[in-house]
Amino acid sequence: MIVPGLVLDRSAVLLVGVCAGAAIGFSFVGRGESLKSPVMAPVCAAPAALTEKPPEIAAALSCAAPAQRQLLRTIRKGGPVRVAVFGDSFGDGVAFGLQQQLTHKAGYDVLKFSQPATGFTRYKRLNLETKAAEQLGDGPIDVAVISFGANDAQGIITDKGEYAALMGPKWQEQIGVRIDRFVGVLRAHHAMVYWVGLPRMREAELDGDVGAINQFYARRMAALGVPFIDTLPIASDAQGNYAVYLDDPATGKRTLVREADGIHMSMTGYKWITHGLSERIRGYVEATRKIDAAETAPVAAVAQ
Structure with a gap:
């Protein structure tokens, strides 16, 4: 059911794939400077049979972008797939949900780089781009997941000193530049990037602000070719409203999905909203393994 006001997952119409060896280039610079437009290489159309798959999976099956090349290196080294999670306290919960579903035993390493009370409006407290660069260092990451927003429901003083x-x-311009640069930092490490949106909030005023911010983030991610994972349909009731309890789709059992503060999810709730993303990441990894198999098979045949 489509509920008025919901931000739909725009990833279905995003990047289909970039031709093998071509770069998705981002020129990101220091604080206060504008990000240049992303330079997109020619797009490889996915085969017709793949058009129903999420774009990053179709892309991995049809042609290899830099993100897949990084993941291929990880797969060929036999190392765990590194999934880095960035965000605020909500991001902490997203990291927890992913850790429960993308386990070490299954070959994943979910890294929690999120930090409470942070956001794109709070750069006087913490510059997210600088922090992410420090956290990542020179190490590679295969997948990056971002989830910010509740702390950003406020006005700001821009880098030019204007309210x-x-x-x-002015808010959209300044926050947009920061977001673009932040995604650029992650893509410099050749990560496949996802953004997890926020659910409904209990308080009406905050819910309205967060809804507007969600839509702003979703539009920005669409422009950057980043899949935006919409949590509203998962965490809302049948009418699209805020819900403390929801029926477990597997068991039908009434389940607590929100914390008492009316903002955060319960631990079970975080697992629910990251379930689909976990499936997409697994699909992306398995599709990339098929690239590896296709590329190594001719070499093995020659060796024989």
Whole structure:
């Protein structure tokens, strides 16, 4: 059911794939400077049979972008797939949900780089781009997951020293530049990037602000070719409203999915909202393994 006001998962219409060896280039610079437009290489159309798959999976099956090349290196070394999670306290929960589903035993290493009370409006407290660069160092990551937002429901002082009201033109310009640069930092490490949106909030005013921010982030991710994972249908009731309890789709049991603060999910709730993303990451990894098998098979045949 489509509920009015929901931000739909725009990943279905995003990047289909980039031709093998071509770069998705981001020129990102220091704080206060604008990010240049991403330079997109020619797009490889996915085979017709793959058009129903999420774009990153179809891309891995049809042609290899830099993100797949990084993952191929990890697979060929026999190492765990490294999934880095960035965000605020909600990001902490997203990391927990992914850790429960992408386990060490299954060949994954979910790294929690999130930090409470942070956001793109709080750069005087913590510059997220600088922090992410420090956390990643020179090490590779295969997948990056971002989830910010509840702390960003406020006006800001821009890098030019001007006040910018929440969701006003100056706010969108400044926060947009920061987001673009942040994604650029992650793509410099050749990561496949995802953004996890926020669910409904209990308090009406915050819910309205977060809904607007969600839509802003979703549009920005669409422009950057980053899949936006919409959590609203998962964490809302049948009418699309805030819900503390929901029926478990597997058992039908009434289940607590939200914390008492009306903002965060319960631990079970975080597992619910990251279940689909976990499946997509697994699909992306398995599709990339098929690239590895296809590329190594001719070499093995020659060796025989």
